[in-house]
Amino acid sequence: MLRTDRKKSDSAALLALARRIDRPDVRRLFARFCHEVAHFSEDVVIESAPFDVTLRGPCGFAVAVSPLRELFLVSLGKSRLFDIRVASVDDFTSALDLTLNKYLAAQARTPSAS
Numbered sequence: 001m002l003r004t005d006r007k008k009s010d011s012a013a014l015l016a017l018a019r020r021i022d023r024p025d026v027r028r029l030f031a032r033f034c035h036e037v038a039h040f041s042e043d044v045v046i047e048s049a050p051f052d053v054t055l056r057g058p059c060g061f062a063v064a065v066s067p068l069r070e071l072f073l074v075s076l077g078k079s080r081l082f083d084i085r086v087a088s089v090d091d092f093t094s095a096l097d098l099t100l101n102k103y104l105a106a107q108a109r110t111p112s113a114s
Contacts, residue, residue, distance in 0.1 A: 010038070013048035020067040029092045030072045034065055036096055040103050061106040063099050076102050 014034050021027040037055045038044050044057045052066040064075040071087035074095040084095040 010046045010048070013046070014053060017048070017053055017067050020069070021072060022069050023087075026071055026087055027067075029086060029089070030065065030067055033072070033074070033086065033092060033096060037063060037065075037099055037103075040100070057103060057106065059106040059109055061103050063102070074099065 014031055018027045018030045021030055034046070034053060034055065038046055041057055044055055044061075047054045047056060052064050054062060054064045056062045060078070062076075062078050064073075064080060066073040066075070071085050071091075074084040074086060076082050076084070076099060084091070084098060086092050086095050
């Protein structure tokens with residue numbers, strides 16, 4: 001039950017951030033991107049801040065998503081040295097692919113619990 005309530009509050013926070021994006025198509029891509037990354041694993045945690053949302057997973061995986069007026073930025077890693085500008089479906093696909101690769105690389109570095 002607690003997990004469901006948390007998911008609802010996460011969704012509300014994401015929708016509030018998405019409203020900062022003027023273009024409805026990019027707003028939908030923002031919400032879809034966050035939803036997809038949050039479902040990489042049950043261990044992915046959503047942390048909302050006033051200007052962005054950070055999705056953190058096990059093994060040091062982190063991605064920050066920042067909505068802007070015409071697009072949103074995807075910043076991979078804790079240092080945020082690498083930003084991907086997303087304003088179209090092609091950009092969305094590239095950002096999601098790179099984020100998934102980063103997540104899988106972080107998972108591969110984890111010793112298995114066998």
